[in-house]
Amino acid sequence: MNALLDRAVLSPRHQTVRRALHTATTASQALYLPVAPPTLGSAGAVIGRELYSGKAFVYCPFSSFGDGLPGGNMIVMGDTGRGKSSLTKTYAARQFRLGRQVVVLDTKAQAEREEGEWAALGRALSGVPPVKFAPGGGVRDAACVNPMDPAISGKRQTELIRTIVELGLGKRLDEFAGSALRLAIRQAREGAEAEGRVPVLADVAAALRSPYEGDASAKQRTPAELLSDGLEASYVLDRLCGSDTDSSGDLTGMLDGPTSLNVELDASMVVFDLTRIPSGSVAMTILVAVISVFLEEVWLHPVCECGTDPGEHDRTTVDTASGAWELGGNPRAGCAGYVQRKRILVCEEAWHILGTPQLASLLEKFLKFARGFGLSCILIVHHLTDIDDSSETQAALKMADTVVVYSMKHAEAAATVARLGLPSWTAEHITRLRRGIALWKVGEIIYPGVQHLLTETEQHLCFSSGSMRDHATATS
Secondary structure, three states: OHHHHOOOOOOOHHHOOOOOOOOOOHHHHHHHOOOOOOOOOOOOEEEEEEOOOOOEEEEOOOOOOOOOOOOOOEEEEOOOOOOHHHHHHHHHHHHHOOOOEEEEEEOOEEOOOOEEOOHHHHHHHHOOOOEEOOHHHOOOOOOOOOOOOOOOOHHHHHHHHHHHHHHHHOOOOOHHHHHHHHHHHHHHHHHHHHOOOOOOHHHHHHHHHOOOHHHHHHOOOOHHHHHHHHHHHHHHHHHHHOEOOEOOOOOOOOOOOOOOOOOOOOOOEEEEEOOOOOOOOHHHHHHHHHHHHHHHHHHOOOOEOOOOOHHHOOEEEEEOOOOEEEEOOEHHHOEOOOOEOOEEEEEOOOHHHHOOHHHHHHHHHHHHOHHHHOEEEEEEOOOHHHOOOOHHHHHHHHOOOEEEEOOOOHHHHHHHHHHHOOOOHHHHHHHOOOOOEEEEEEOOEEEEEEEEOOOHHHHHHHOOOHHHOOHHHHHO
């Protein structure tokens, strides 16, 4: 089994290639046509089959984008063990083979393999090991992402560090504390630049405890007042990052140093392994916030599917009167025309993102501008009742244009239908869905029963309940 998981077994295209379909009889088609929802076309990733018609169910938000599907964001929900993770893994793998770039925030551990559930799939597809985070950094090849990395613009750095402090503090900073923090960030940058190195969060904590007198005068504060303004924020950073003599900080080894060389966002598939971080902890919340901004600033830069930047493509004038132009080809790369590379972001156990207003706000930016980024966000949750009803969460849910619902118990199904505005008949229908079968809502069209189908290889890579098998099942 382990040997199979570590091989690039998904590379042969025949595993999921679309073969000729045999349709039902003429009589069956005649009965079904009056109520059949329209197909989503033949371009995209094969999901399985639509049970009420027998037709293949093919889905791709990039191919179907338009009036019927205004955006590419998706939310997948349902009871444990109904097939959510298997669907998402195989879908990501099949989109990967269509040239998409995939990033996964993996929070589901496989204890027997000492890594997240997506690690084997990531290695099989791209040959790149997962980016592992561990409190204290006490794991081989443990990664660190620096919130003050030069790859993140100065304004976003300031916003991100303020978010870190507020999440650690559990409340919003007032104007005095916010001003002291901004001054400390600038002071930290200047000090690190003078020493020829990249600043880190510990530099900000130190600057908060020793502010410049000139900054105090400029703000019409005494040095003691400016110190008092930022003292609480410095204690929060100390608690989170620790120090040279204290390695017990919540973020020690993960956010307290320079960005690791093993964080390579140009890979075709990148898996951030967050399984060692306590779910729902302040460390998880802050780490996801930092990764989100890091992805926005570094990963989502515009690039053509040929691998070259927009600046390397010719500009073609389309209207001489207004000077309007569009990007053309890149003869040097043999590219006939600029086509934005499509990307997919998968968030496992997304309740901890949607349930935190600050993270929901960060995610809202991904969702709102996904079309401009050529991005599809996939959020996996168990039930919507796990998530609060804040305005940030509601805004994020409204931007999920595709909803996939697996079987739920009656109370959860009723709450889901009410919150998403689904037709009333779907509440009872959802409770009767068998494992591996889901209700899909794509735009405004409902597909009551879509059966997800896996190849034999995908069953090995995408099955996530191995710990529940008994000896007789495992050896049969």
